[in-house]
Amino acid sequence: MSVIRVATGEDAGPIAHVHVASWQTTYAGIVPEAYLAGLKETEREASWREWLTLDVDVFVAELEGEVVGFVSGGAIREPVEGFDAELFAIYLLREAQRRGIGMAFLRRLSEALKERGFASMVAWVLEDNSSGEFYSRSGGVRVASKEMEVGGVMLPVVAYGWSDLGMIGVDVAHGSV
Template sequence: MSEIRVATVQDAGAIARVHVESWQTTYAGIVPEDYLANLDVVQREASWREWLTFDVDVFVAEVDGEVVGFVGGGAIREPVEGFDAELFAIYLLREAQRRGIGMALLKRLAGSLGERGFGSMVAWVLEDNSSGGFYSRSGGVRVASKEMEVGGVMLPVVAYGWTDLGMIGAGVARGSV
């Protein structure tokens, strides 16, 4: 059973580990190999220590006391018409995927953002990311596209949008995401 809780600065190392490991498994064959190989947990930890002091909502998922995933979001950074909040990141270790933890994290973030007065949300996702189906199953709809530089290469990204935070995950069977 997983537990979802508010992330603290003390979680920075665990979040950084999940962030690096999930990038290396999720984006293999999409993002340049040398970029993935050079991702550094210590550098990410420093970034997360700082990030966790900002006005963002970050939650971690724990299984047996170990952080296996996280989600973060807040006010939209780049305007997308009709949306006021943004899912900045959601990552799970491979062994924690397809157990309902991702959906639980997404719903927790949506609830928190809703409590802060946001009504809708968008997430920018690498188009070739195999997790794209997760966003569709949770109720997200493709609303925009652009290119983003990662590791010196321009990659296509798409925005999935949810016009109503309260509807995220409605009708999704437990364990399917």
């Protein structure tokens, strides 16, 4: 069983590990291989040490005492009409996927954002990322698109949006989560 908790400064290293490992598995064949090969956990750890001091919500998931994923979000960084918060990142190690942790992350983040006065959320996702189905199942709908530079290449990204944070993960047709 997984435990989801607020991330602390001591989680910077484990988060960096999940971040790099997830990018290397999730984006293989989408993002240039040289970029993925050049990702360094030590550099990500330094970034996460700083990130964890900012006004953002960051949660980690643990399985058997080990951090296997993280989610972060806060105030929207780039305006998308009708949305005030943003899911910045959600990553799970491959072996921790398909266990309900991703949906639990979305719910926990949405609760934290609601507590801070936010009402809605978007998530920018590489269009070729297979996670689009996950966002759709959780109630997200495509609301915008653009291109983003990653590793010297412009890649299409789409924004999935949830207009009501209270509806994330709710199966409207069956009234369940």
